[in-house]
Amino acid sequence: MVNGLCGLIVAASNYRLYVHGRESPVSRGLRARLSLRPTGRPSTNTTLTDTCTSLTVHGLHGRLAGPFNLAVESGECVALSGPSGVGKSLLLRMIADLEPARGRVELDGTDRDRMPAPVFRRQVTYVAADAGWWADIVAEHMAYPDRARALLPQLGLADALFEALVRAISQEPRFLLLDEPTSALDPEATARVEVLLARLREQGTGLLVVTHDAAQAARIATRRLRMTPGGLEDETP
Amino acid sequence: MSPISLTPLELAMASVLVLASAALSMRLALGIQRPLLVAAARMVVQLILVGLFLRQVFALTSPWVTGAVVALMIAAACHEVGSRQERRFQGAWRYGVGGVPVGIATLGIALLALATALRPDPWYDPRHAIPLAGIVLGTAMNSASLALNGVFTSVSRERAAIEARLALGADRYTAFQGIIRGAVRAGVLPVMNQMAAAGVITMPGIMTGQILAGMDPIESAKYQILLMFLLAGGGFAASAGSVYLAVWRLTDARDRLRLERLVSRPRG
Numbered sequence: 001m002v003n004g005l006c007g008l009i010v011a012a013s014n015y016r017l018y019v020h021g022r023e024s025p026v027s028r029g030l031r032a033r034l035s036l037r038p039t040g041r042p043s044t045n046t047t048l049t050d051t052c053t054s055l056t057v058h059g060l061h062g063r064l065a066g067p068f069n070l071a072v073e074s075g076e077c078v079a080l081s082g083p084s085g086v087g088k089s090l091l092l093r094m095i096a097d098l099e100p101a102r103g104r105v106e107l108d109g110t111d112r113d114r115m116p117a118p119v120f121r122r123q124v125t126y127v128a129a130d131a132g133w134w135a136d137i138v139a140e141h142m143a144y145p146d147r148a149r150a151l152l153p154q155l156g157l158a159d160a161l162f163e164a165l166v167r168a169i170s171q172e173p174r175f176l177l178l179d180e181p182t183s184a185l186d187p188e189a190t191a192r193v194e195v196l197l198a199r200l201r202e203q204g205t206g207l208l209v210v211t212h213d214a215a216q217a218a219r220i221a222t223r224r225l226r227m228t229p230g231g232l233e234d235e236t237p
Numbered sequence: 238m239s240p241i242s243l244t245p246l247e248l249a250m251a252s253v254l255v256l257a258s259a260a261l262s263m264r265l266a267l268g269i270q271r272p273l274l275v276a277a278a279r280m281v282v283q284l285i286l287v288g289l290f291l292r293q294v295f296a297l298t299s300p301w302v303t304g305a306v307v308a309l310m311i312a313a314a315c316h317e318v319g320s321r322q323e324r325r326f327q328g329a330w331r332y333g334v335g336g337v338p339v340g341i342a343t344l345g346i347a348l349l350a351l352a353t354a355l356r357p358d359p360w361y362d363p364r365h366a367i368p369l370a371g372i373v374l375g376t377a378m379n380s381a382s383l384a385l386n387g388v389f390t391s392v393s394r395e396r397a398a399i400e401a402r403l404a405l406g407a408d409r410y411t412a413f414q415g416i417i418r419g420a421v422r423a424g425v426l427p428v429m430n431q432m433a434a435a436g437v438i439t440m441p442g443i444m445t446g447q448i449l450a451g452m453d454p455i456e457s458a459k460y461q462i463l464l465m466f467l468l469a470g471g472g473f474a475a476s477a478g479s480v481y482l483a484v485w486r487l488t489d490a491r492d493r494l495r496l497e498r499l500v501s502r503p504r505g
Contacts (some may be wrong), residue, residue, distance in 0.1 A: 096404055097491055117492040122406035132401030134415055143405070168405060 053108050055124060055175045055206055060094055060103030062087070065229045067103060070095075070208075072175060077197065077207040079217035081235075082227030088210045089129070091227065092177040095208070096126035107174075125173035129180045131164030144170050151196075165193065175206040182216065194220050252277070291367065300361040307347075307370045311340045314378040318479075321382050324389040324501050330486055335381040338478025343374045346471045354463055369467075372443075376428060376468040377475035384424030384476040388483045389499060391416050399494055409488040410481075417480055424476025428469050435465060 053074045059067040065087045072078050082088055094101040097117050105112045112120045135141055141163065142148040147170040165181055181197075182190040197220055201207060211217050217224050218237075226235045255277045259270040294302055315336025325331045347370045351357065357365040392399070395416065402412035410417070435441050436458075443464055447457035489495050 098400060098404060098493055100489075100491075100493065100495075113491075116408075118403075118406045118408045121404055121492075125406070126404040128397065128401060128404065130397055132395070132397030132399065134395070134398040134402060164401070171405060 053174055053204075053206070054106075055095075055208075056106045056109075057095055058104040058106070060091075060101050060105060062090060062094055062099060062101050065090070066101075066231070068227075068232055070225070070232055072206040072208050074174060074204045074206045075201055076222050077201050077209060077220050079221035079224045080208060080210045080227055080232075081212065081214070081217060081224070084212075086227050086229060088227055089179050092126050092179055092208065092210060096121055096124055096177055098126060122171060123173050124175045124177065125168045125171065126177040127164055127168045127179060127181065129183060141167050142170060143167070147172075162189075162193070165196075169196075169200065173205070175208065176200070178207065178209045180210050180212065183212070190216070291363075294363045294367065298359070298361075298363060300359075303361050303363040303366050306363070306367055307344075310371060310374055311336070311343060314339055314343075314374050318378055318382050318385065322385060322389060322502070324393070324499050326483075326486060326498055327500055330498075334482050334486060335378075335385050335475075335479045338482060339374070339377045339381045339475045342377045342471045342474035342478065343370055345474070346373045346377075346467050350463070350467055372464065373467055373471040377471045379427060380424040380472035381475040381479040382424075383427070384420045384480050385483055387420030387423040388416060388480055388487075391419065392487060392494075392499070393496065396494065396496065403492055403494060407492075409484065409492045412492075412494075413484045413488075417484060420480045421473075421476045424480070425469075425473050428465075428472040432465050432469060435461065441465070 055072045057068055057070040059069060061067040068091060070078075080088055080091070090099060093099040095105055097105070097112055097120060107115075107120065107123060112124075133141065139145045139148075148166050151166050151170055165178075168176060178197075182193050185193065194216070197207060197209070201222075207220075209217075209220065211220075221236075223234070224236045225232045227233075255273065259274050262268070262270040262273065294306060315332045318335030318339060319325065319332035322331075322335075326334055347366065350369055351360050351366060355365050355369070392413075399412045399416075403409070431439075431441070436444075441461050441464075444454075444457045444461040447460060448454055486498060487495060
């Protein structure tokens with residue numbers, strides 16, 4: 001518990017160092033509670049869409065595939081498709097720094113290697129297709145249970161299938177890397193998730209979504225990419 | 238206190254029990270008479286050799302010989318911990334992950350006891366140093382084996398959960414929290430059971446031996462208490478040390494899970 005809180009404070013204080021011009025409610029709330037003074041520029045009433053941030057990938061390649069070049073801006077939703085087994089999940093994992101890879105990944109022009117990996121992943125969060133559970137109770141997986149509870153009614157159901165998505169979104173990352181977020185859902189639930197993704201996008205979150213469903217890509221994406229072992233091709237209609 | 242000396246005749250009488258067991262096994266066609274006799278014979282030869290060996294080492298009272306014996310014991314324990322794992326690291330890490338914490342815990346605890354509680358003269362007196370190192374080493378080795386087994390078996394099973402926590406921005410030790418807790422507990426459990434049961438359910442071996450050899454029960458109880466404290470410390474240090482070292486090796490500096498560093502023991 002104490003350990004977790006300390007980690008959170010460290011993450012939050014590091015977070016401010018890397019977020020240019022925008023302070024997340026997470027660190028704002030924590031700062032208020034810990035009465036820390038702000039270190040950045042004076043706070044103005046910036047909304048989330050005021051500042052544009054970018055996630056750029058240069059020449060990223062693993063052992064078998066690549067190089068991949070890619071840029072996602074905040075407020076954008078990029079759909080990623082490609083044949084099964086081409087390594088779409090692997091690419092998302094490489095971007096999130098969960099898999100060793102060569103190449104460069106930058107957040108607002110800052111190389112991810114210049115920040116601790118947990119700090120980077122708090123801002124660029126990968127959500128796997130198969131959710132991992134480490135506690136018996138759903139709420140114990142949430143860093144911010146209140147915010148998670150507020151999100152669940154938006155999804156209509158307190159279904160465990162949403163839970164992996166909710167625990168990531170409630171941490172308010174700036175970029176979400178979603179690996180087939182609706183593959184296990186029925187059409188109605190899929191629609192709810194898509195509404196949520198659209199709202200996140202309006203609030204300035206950048207989305208990179210792996211999907212097999214061309215119709216879904218057409219509904220949610222502002223840009224569409226197709227993945228081959230050699231790289232990425234733009235296939236926005 | 239005068240130790241009761243056993244004569245070969247008395248030992249031979251006790252050995253009738255083993256011979257009778259073997260005869261009964263043959264009569265009932267249980268098939269364990271052969272391994273039983275072999276094990277008994279091995280035990281006799283091993284213990285007599287160790288007795289002769291220790292008599293020589295005790296007579297020498299050399300810090301170098303004592304150190305060499307302890308080093309040999311620790312090396313054997315390293316090998317045991319490394320070879321007993323179903324899944325294990327490649328290369329030197331296979332022995333190092335358990336052996337280094339076991340060695341450090343054993344030396345640290347044994348030196349501490351020699352310097353504070355026992356204070357033999359000279360401090361490296363093999364009569365104290367070698368049995369002390371041996372008993373701490375046995376517990377530390379057992380604890381490290383169990384703890385490492387806990388880490389290695391649960392890490393592949395809980396891969397998705399660990400990676401989910403890492404993806405959400407947890408550092409490696411937070412992501413492994415549940416596994417670390419379970420594994421350290423598994424390693425320390427035998428020592429805790431031993432302490433809880435001491436004197437009520439089981440009579441601890443050291444105390445039994447000392448009472449049989451004619452020592453005052455309170456004096457032998459005090460010895461046993463000291464040893465249990467040393468064993469608890471050694472077991473915990475070896476468990477926690479090897480678990481954290483294993484987690485450190487199973488991840489990298491960028492807080493990634495590196496399961497490929499773990500290999501399964503080849504079958505057959």
